[in-house]
Amino acid sequence: MTSMFLNITAWPPGLVMIIAAFALPFIPHLARQGWMLAAIALSAYGLTTGAGVHAVWEVLGFELILYRADKLTLPFAIVFHIAAALNVFYSWHDRKWNEHMASLSYAGAAIAAIHAGDLVTLFIWWEATAVTSVFLILAGGTSQSQPAAMRYLLFQVTSGVLLLAGAAILAATGTGIAFDKMSFGGADDFGVWLIFIAFGIKAAFPFLNGWLQDAYPEASATGTVALSAFTTKLAIYALARGFPGTDMLIWIGAAMTALPVFFAVIENDLRRVLAFSLNNQLGFMVVAVGIGSELAINGAVAHAFVHIIYKALLFMSMGAVLHQVGTIKASALGGLYRQMPFTMVCCIIGAMSISAFPLFSGFVAKSLTMSALGDTGIVFVYMVLLFASAGVLEHSGIKIPYFAFFAHDNKFETGEAPIGMRVAMGIAAALCIGIGVYPDPLYSILPYAIDYHPYDASHVTGQLQLLIFAMLAFVFLIRMKWYPPEIPSVVLNSDWFYRRLAPRLAAPLIGGIVALSRGLSQGIKDGRDNVINALENLMHNPITGPTVPGKAVMLQALLLSVILVLAYVVGA
Amino acid sequence: MANSSKSKSAAQKPAPQPSALERLGSRFTTILIGIAVILVVLEFILHRHGEYAFEDFPMFPAIYGFVAFLFIVQVGKWLRLVIMRSEEYYDD
Numbered sequence: 001m002t003s004m005f006l007n008i009t010a011w012p013p014g015l016v017m018i019i020a021a022f023a024l025p026f027i028p029h030l031a032r033q034g035w036m037l038a039a040i041a042l043s044a045y046g047l048t049t050g051a052g053v054h055a056v057w058e059v060l061g062f063e064l065i066l067y068r069a070d071k072l073t074l075p076f077a078i079v080f081h082i083a084a085a086l087n088v089f090y091s092w093h094d095r096k097w098n099e100h101m102a103s104l105s106y107a108g109a110a111i112a113a114i115h116a117g118d119l120v121t122l123f124i125w126w127e128a129t130a131v132t133s134v135f136l137i138l139a140g141g142t143s144q145s146q147p148a149a150m151r152y153l154l155f156q157v158t159s160g161v162l163l164l165a166g167a168a169i170l171a172a173t174g175t176g177i178a179f180d181k182m183s184f185g186g187a188d189d190f191g192v193w194l195i196f197i198a199f200g201i202k203a204a205f206p207f208l209n210g211w212l213q214d215a216y217p218e219a220s221a222t223g224t225v226a227l228s229a230f231t232t233k234l235a236i237y238a239l240a241r242g243f244p245g246t247d248m249l250i251w252i253g254a255a256m257t258a259l260p261v262f263f264a265v266i267e268n269d270l271r272r273v274l275a276f277s278l279n280n281q282l283g284f285m286v287v288a289v290g291i292g293s294e295l296a297i298n299g300a301v302a303h304a305f306v307h308i309i310y311k312a313l314l315f316m317s318m319g320a321v322l323h324q325v326g327t328i329k330a331s332a333l334g335g336l337y338r339q340m341p342f343t344m345v346c347c348i349i350g351a352m353s354i355s356a357f358p359l360f361s362g363f364v365a366k367s368l369t370m371s372a373l374g375d376t377g378i379v380f381v382y383m384v385l386l387f388a389s390a391g392v393l394e395h396s397g398i399k400i401p402y403f404a405f406f407a408h409d410n411k412f413e414t415g416e417a418p419i420g421m422r423v424a425m426g427i428a429a430a431l432c433i434g435i436g437v438y439p440d441p442l443y444s445i446l447p448y449a450i451d452y453h454p455y456d457a458s459h460v461t462g463q464l465q466l467l468i469f470a471m472l473a474f475v476f477l478i479r480m481k482w483y484p485p486e487i488p489s490v491v492l493n494s495d496w497f498y499r500r501l502a503p504r505l506a507a508p509l510i511g512g513i514v515a516l517s518r519g520l521s522q523g524i525k526d527g528r529d530n531v532i533n534a535l536e537n538l539m540h541n542p543i544t545g546p547t548v549p550g551k552a553v554m555l556q557a558l559l560l561s562v563i564l565v566l567a568y569v570v571g572a
Numbered sequence: 573m574a575n576s577s578k579s580k581s582a583a584q585k586p587a588p589q590p591s592a593l594e595r596l597g598s599r600f601t602t603i604l605i606g607i608a609v610i611l612v613v614l615e616f617i618l619h620r621h622g623e624y625a626f627e628d629f630p631m632f633p634a635i636y637g638f639v640a641f642l643f644i645v646q647v648g649k650w651l652r653l654v655i656m657r658s659e660e661y662y663d664d
Contacts, residue, residue, distance in 0.1 A: 469638040487656070490656075
């Protein structure tokens with residue numbers, strides 16, 4: 001134990017970032033950025049310890065595995081560190097310490113969670129990601145961001161509580177708390193289900209996804225970038241660790257890819273469009289985890305890796321627009337290609353990556369999942385994912401860059417985003433193209449050894465046909481003026497059930513209870529008043545005839561009673 | 573390519589000068605159609621094959637992508653009738 005604390009390479013990666021975050025309020029602005037990068041570098045250095053179990057803590061008869069590394073943790077750990085570093089550059093202009101502290105400790109907690117070898121340690125970091133990240137939503141500073149942050153926290157904490165309850169059941173039924181592949185149908189079935197739902201909330205399964213589209217777009221320009229990277233991909237890691245090859249996930253994932261597509265078409269807030277798009281991307285990873293073959297798990301991990309970078313890039317470009325223009329509503333934007341050409345180019349690189357254009361990072365990752373799906377023979381899901389690919393192109397590939405940078409020639413008086421934002425976007429864009437052109441380094445860190453070549457003529461021309469002709473459909477709709485216009489509006493999502501339906505249903509019930517308790521307390525008050533009034537009446541008003549007052553009668557009655565008692569005593 | 577599209581759109585609409593954005597749009601359309609033509613030609617030169625046999629149908633990904641896009645947008649339009657509310661919906 002002592003040696004573990006002395007040797008930094010045995011520390012759970014990410015922990016050093018959380019500790020470093022506490023010093024941020026006391027460090028001046030520019031030095032603070034350097035401090036954060038140093039903490040991230042130190043944490044990344046901890047990864048060089050390599051595969052194995054490096055830190056175990058015996059407590060209350062349980063073995064808490066604080067640091068377990070293997071081939072599944074490594075790619076997630078690497079990309080989480082990249083995302084954390086990108087975020088430091090992106091928020092370089094921010095002179096206040098609050099958001100930096102939240103995002104550094106949030107990234108640290110997510111990295112530590114990846115390395116948890118048991119469910120209790122996982123629970124601790126799982127909740128830590130919730131309580132650190134909520135400050136990024138509060139930092140949005142709008143009238144909507146505070147209630148959205150509270151709803152977000154409610155869901156995240158619920159997920160944690162379910163995880164802990166599940167772990168308790170697993171411990172009680174003798175399965176133990178080690179975090180490995182779980183299976184349904186045993187004595188611990190109920191516990192496994194609880195854990196599955198806990199993961200499902202963070203992975204934004206259908207109907208458990210409301211918090212994502214509700215809260216992420218309400219965070220600050222820089223906060224959404226950090227949020228987009230960690231929580232949901234931590235959930236993908238957890239599913240890949242605990243539930244690989246669970247058939248149910250194929251169907252859940254397919255629904256996740258398809259449903260958000262329709263919402264994204266009509267959403268006006270471009271960061272919310274990206275949140276729907278994020279949900280759709282998670283669907284691809286969930287399908288891959290559900291297939292569970294070596295190729296599929298590689299696909300899920302590779303997809304998570306490239307997705308974190310291009311999704312951050314897209315959120316960064318929209319954050320830059322929000323930072324410069326002050327709004328991110330499609331109905332109020334347009335024509336920014338003139339004022340923000342660099343941001344526009346970066347956004348389009350992110351858009352082409354997520355749409356999986358050949359030579360961009362999305363292509364080399366998504367091909368793995370599609371090939372793995374081809375091996376299963378589940379044609380329907382294959383068709384759904386192909387359809388969802390056209391959907392990704394629609395909302396992330398076209399809608400985001402088109403409505404922000406083109407569409408209408410609005411004459412905004414603004415310029416490019418701060419230099420830090422541009423540096424972060426530039427690095428992310430370079431990674432998107434670099435991985436797309438030369439995927440071998442990415443393939444070499446995937447969990448299973450792989451000999452896969454995405455660039456064959458069939459793959460490339462097939463994918464280009466899908467994308468180019470879908471883009472022609474867009475051009476056709478725009479030229480015919482059939483493309484739905486941007487309308488300032490909100491689009492109802494699964495958060496409607498608890499933001500509107502539940503309060504509306506509960507209102508009569510709560511109203512009834514309030515009315516009943518008011519009526520009861522009024523009744524008691526009235527009764528008490530009546531008794532007091534009767535006594536008052538008795539005391540002040542004449543009772544027998546016009547001359548004898550109530551007081552005299554009372555006194556008389558009292559004296560007679562005393563005499564009566566005395567007579568009894570004497571008689572006895 | 574850029575010049576021809578510019579003169580073409582100018583010839584169609586002589587009265588108002590096309591804006592820079594419109595010129596950009598038509599240039600983009602021209603390039604897109606150019607790539608589409610190349611893809612159609614390649615389809616008959618290369619032997620393209622997919623994960624499943626039905627994908628080998630000539631121009632299958634192109635047709636699927638085009639139709640899927642139109643379908644998504646149309647369903648989106650219908651969905652607006654059901655789940656679109658004013659921006660103040662949750663405020664009251």
